[in-house]
Amino acid sequence: MDNSIFSGGKKITLNEDWTLIDGVDMVDKQRYGANYASIHHSLALNKFFKNTKIEEKYCLVIDPDFFVLKKSWITKILDLMESEDLALIGAPWHPKWFTKYRKFPCIHFFLFNTSHINPQSIDFSPTIIEKSEGVRRIGFTQKIKKFYLMRLFISIFLLRFQIGLSQDTGYKIYKEQILNSKEVLNFELFTPVINKDDFNKVEHLRSTIGRYIERLFPEKIAFLPKNRSLFSNRSRIREEIKEEVISSGWEEFHFRDEIFGVHMRNFPTKESKKKLNLDLLDSLIRLHVE
Numbered sequence: 001m002d003n004s005i006f007s008g009g010k011k012i013t014l015n016e017d018w019t020l021i022d023g024v025d026m027v028d029k030q031r032y033g034a035n036y037a038s039i040h041h042s043l044a045l046n047k048f049f050k051n052t053k054i055e056e057k058y059c060l061v062i063d064p065d066f067f068v069l070k071k072s073w074i075t076k077i078l079d080l081m082e083s084e085d086l087a088l089i090g091a092p093w094h095p096k097w098f099t100k101y102r103k104f105p106c107i108h109f110f111l112f113n114t115s116h117i118n119p120q121s122i123d124f125s126p127t128i129i130e131k132s133e134g135v136r137r138i139g140f141t142q143k144i145k146k147f148y149l150m151r152l153f154i155s156i157f158l159l160r161f162q163i164g165l166s167q168d169t170g171y172k173i174y175k176e177q178i179l180n181s182k183e184v185l186n187f188e189l190f191t192p193v194i195n196k197d198d199f200n201k202v203e204h205l206r207s208t209i210g211r212y213i214e215r216l217f218p219e220k221i222a223f224l225p226k227n228r229s230l231f232s233n234r235s236r237i238r239e240e241i242k243e244e245v246i247s248s249g250w251e252e253f254h255f256r257d258e259i260f261g262v263h264m265r266n267f268p269t270k271e272s273k274k275k276l277n278l279d280l281l282d283s284l285i286r287l288h289v290e
Contacts, residue, residue, distance in 0.1 A: 058081065
């Protein structure tokens, strides 16, 4: 499914494998501020699912910049979902996006069983309605770079109130299926890889002492998951193609101790950096898929 006959600059040949659906009108940027993209994305997803009858057992919602790096992954994942009766498999928000909901797949990669989750009843819209003051406060530390103790205080105490606060696209599914449901939903998460510079904006996590202080806080208001199985510190991509990928902002995900995919966040606009990113992606695809 797409809302354009062009993908990656190339024209799509429309046939029985493709459905073209008109996109939705752009929302008011002045009204929604930094959240306008989330609103727009959710409106498009909701339009598709409300106007399309999904006849297949499994349905995948995936960001266009999320690339799977596992050979024959469709067959392997669907076989796993069948054998273990999984309702859902997906990527959680990377822990560096600490304002987002946790321990549940987000729409970056959201593969669900339609017999467990009715595609026509799900609502992707975030609960954000107007501009979020909290989003702007997260960047407050950037305005006081000269005052280390102030940055440290904000990092340890004030910034912590932003953890889990954002109810972004897909939050209502999390709320319905987990927070408000009496039934247990059987699902599995990919494992995000945390690199050393992922929490640069959280001042105290940049030091060893600060990381020890972080351990004192309970799970609900901790920047990092207490359960070590929910993330990994070992970047297999870093091992394979060295340091170049670190500066690109990519997010690496594993599944059952193997590389599964990469989310190409913050794709550059400069042609030279675009080429570097695409060359890195091509290297990974050759290494893991071909």
